[in-house]
Amino acid sequence: MSNQKKPKIKKVVKEAPKDNSTKKIKIKIIGVGGGGGNIIKELSKKLDFSSNKIDFTAINTDVQALETLPSNLKKISFGEGETKGLGTGRDVLLGKRVAEAEEKKIKNVFSDQKDLYILVSSLGGGTGTGAIPVFSKIAKDLNLTTLGIFTLPFSFEGKDRMREAQKAIEEAEASLNAVLILPNEKIFKFIKDDIPFNSALDVINDQLAKSIQGLLSTVYSSGLINIDWADIRATIEGVSQRAYLNTVQIKLTDDLNLFAKSLLSNELIDYNFTKSTNVLFNIEGGKNLSMKQLAFISEKIHELAPEARIIFGLTQNPKLKNEIRATVLATGTVKKEEKISLPKKKKVIKPATVKKKKVEEELKELADLGVEINRRNAVEIKKAEEEELKKETEEEDIFEIPAFLRKKK
Ligand SMILES: Nc1nc2c(ncn2[C@@H]2O[C@H](COP(=O)(O)OP(=O)(O)OP(=O)(O)O)[C@@H](O)[C@H]2O)c(=O)[nH]1
Ligand SMILES: [Mg+2]
CATH class of the missing domain: 3.30.1330.20 (Tubulin/FtsZ, C-terminal domain)
Incomplete structure (x- = not known):
C-alpha cells in the first residue's frame, strides 16, 4: 500500500442519530415469474427485523405458483385473460404481450412511492423473461430508483433460453439503474452436477437471499459509522450499471x-x-x-x-x-462490448508473420528433402495467406449466425 x-x-x-435516514428507507422487492417468487420467498424467511419497511410482492401469470407462496408476500396475478392463470409455458412473446396489456396493473405495483424497487426474476421462462423489460420501462418512466436481480438459465436448458434471457437483460438494463446477474450454471463450481435440479435451485436462492439480506441489514441497522440512503442511491444510480x-x-x-x-x-x-x-x-x-x-x-x-x-x-x-x-x-x-455474451466459437486469428514463418519452414524442409519448389515471392505468399484467413473467418462467422438464418444463406 x-x-x-x-x-x-x-x-x-x-x-x-437514533432516527437516521437509512431507517426510513422504504424498499419494495418484486418477484416476477416462478423463480422470482421463489427467491423472494427465501429472502422473506431470512429477515429477522420487522419487515414493515420492506414490501414483498410476487407477480406471476401462474396462479397456482402464486398460491404456493407464503401469506406474508403480496401476490398479484396478471395476464389471466390470455394465460388462463396457467403461466405462459415458456412463451416469452406471450409474457411480454400480457405485461404490456397490463400496464395499468404494473403501474399500480410501482405507485407506492418507495425509495428503491428491487426487481427479482429468474430468466429463461416466458413470464419473467417477457415481462421484465416491460416492468423496467414502466419504472423508468415513473422515474424510480431500481435494482434488477436476475438469474440466467442453466446451459443444459439450451442456447435459445439463454439467448432470450440475455436479450431481456439487454432491454431491461437500459431502463434500470443497476443490474445484478447470477448465472444458475455457476452453482456447479460449488456443488456436484448430479444434485437434483430443485436442490440446486434452493442453493442458489439461498445464496442470493443471504446477499440481499446483508444489503437490507446494512440499510436498516444503526451504525457506529453509518451508511445513509444518499450513499446507497449514489452506488445504485446511473444507467446500465452492473x-x-x-x-x-x-x-x-x-x-x-x-x-x-x-x-x-x-x-x-x-x-x-x-x-x-x-x-x-x-x-x-x-x-x-x-x-x-x-x-x-x-x-x-x-x-x-x-x-x-x-x-x-x-x-x-x-x-x-x-x-x-x-x-x-x-x-x-x-x-x-464488455457485456457477458454467449460462449462463441473462438476466432483464432493467427498473425500473418507466424503463418509466413510456418510456410517458410515447410518450404525449407521440402528443399532439404531435395524437392524442387517453385518459390513464390513474398507478395504472393502474403496474398495467399490473406485469402486463407478470409476464408477461415467467413467459415467461423457462419457459426455465429442462428441456424435458421444460416440455412437461408
Ligand atoms: N435460481 C432459480 N432459478 C429458477 C428457479 N425456478 C426456475 N428457475 C430458472 O428460471 C427459468 C425460468 O423459470 P420460471 O421462473 O419458472 O419461468 P417463468 O418466468 O415463471 O415463466 P413461465 O413459467 O414459462 O411462464 C428456468 O428455466 C430456470 O432456469 C428458482 O427457484 N431459482
Ligand atoms: Mg412460471
Missing part, C-alpha cells in the same frame, strides 16, 4: 486475507470487480469490532478496484459475538 494512491474512501465518522453483491460471515479469529478474498470474489455473480466505480461495504460485529477489519477490507477493495469510490459503514450487532459479517455492494458501468 505504501507506494500506492490512497483509496478514495468517504469517511462518515459520526455518531448514528452490480456485485456479497455477504460473508467469519469468526473473529479467522484469517482476514481469506475473509477479504471470499467477500470480494463471489464467483456466482457475473461481475468484473476491477471495473467498479462505486463500492459500498458494511461490517457488522459484536463488541470486539475494531477499525482493523475495516481498514483491511478497504485496502483490499482499493487494490482490486483502484478507481472506485469506497464508502463504508460499521454496525454493532449484539447477536454476533465472536463473529463479523461484511456485505459489499459494488457497481460499475459496463460498456457495450
Whole structure:
C-alpha cells in the first residue's frame, strides 16, 4: 500500500442519530415469474427485523405458483385473460404481450412511492423473461430508483433460453439503474452436477437471499459509522450499471486475507470487480469490532478496484459475538462490448508473420528433402495467406449466425 494512491474512501465518522435516514428507507422487492417468487420467498424467511419497511410482492401469470407462496408476500396475478392463470409455458412473446396489456396493473405495483424497487426474476421462462423489460420501462418512466436481480438459465436448458434471457437483460438494463446477474450454471463450481435440479435451485436462492439480506441489514441497522440512503442511491444510480453483491460471515479469529478474498470474489455473480466505480461495504460485529477489519477490507477493495469510490459503514450487532459479517455492494458501468455474451466459437486469428514463418519452414524442409519448389515471392505468399484467413473467418462467422438464418444463406 505504501507506494500506492490512497483509496478514495468517504469517511462518515459520526455518531448514528437514533432516527437516521437509512431507517426510513422504504424498499419494495418484486418477484416476477416462478423463480422470482421463489427467491423472494427465501429472502422473506431470512429477515429477522420487522419487515414493515420492506414490501414483498410476487407477480406471476401462474396462479397456482402464486398460491404456493407464503401469506406474508403480496401476490398479484396478471395476464389471466390470455394465460388462463396457467403461466405462459415458456412463451416469452406471450409474457411480454400480457405485461404490456397490463400496464395499468404494473403501474399500480410501482405507485407506492418507495425509495428503491428491487426487481427479482429468474430468466429463461416466458413470464419473467417477457415481462421484465416491460416492468423496467414502466419504472423508468415513473422515474424510480431500481435494482434488477436476475438469474440466467442453466446451459443444459439450451442456447435459445439463454439467448432470450440475455436479450431481456439487454432491454431491461437500459431502463434500470443497476443490474445484478447470477448465472444458475455457476452453482456447479460449488456443488456436484448430479444434485437434483430443485436442490440446486434452493442453493442458489439461498445464496442470493443471504446477499440481499446483508444489503437490507446494512440499510436498516444503526451504525457506529453509518451508511445513509444518499450513499446507497449514489452506488445504485446511473444507467446500465452492473452490480456485485456479497455477504460473508467469519469468526473473529479467522484469517482476514481469506475473509477479504471470499467477500470480494463471489464467483456466482457475473461481475468484473476491477471495473467498479462505486463500492459500498458494511461490517457488522459484536463488541470486539475494531477499525482493523475495516481498514483491511478497504485496502483490499482499493487494490482490486483502484478507481472506485469506497464508502463504508460499521454496525454493532449484539447477536454476533465472536463473529463479523461484511456485505459489499459494488457497481460499475459496463460498456457495450464488455457485456457477458454467449460462449462463441473462438476466432483464432493467427498473425500473418507466424503463418509466413510456418510456410517458410515447410518450404525449407521440402528443399532439404531435395524437392524442387517453385518459390513464390513474398507478395504472393502474403496474398495467399490473406485469402486463407478470409476464408477461415467467413467459415467461423457462419457459426455465429442462428441456424435458421444460416440455412437461408
Ligand atoms: N435460481 C432459480 N432459478 C429458477 C428457479 N425456478 C426456475 N428457475 C430458472 O428460471 C427459468 C425460468 O423459470 P420460471 O421462473 O419458472 O419461468 P417463468 O418466468 O415463471 O415463466 P413461465 O413459467 O414459462 O411462464 C428456468 O428455466 C430456470 O432456469 C428458482 O427457484 N431459482
Ligand atoms: Mg412460471
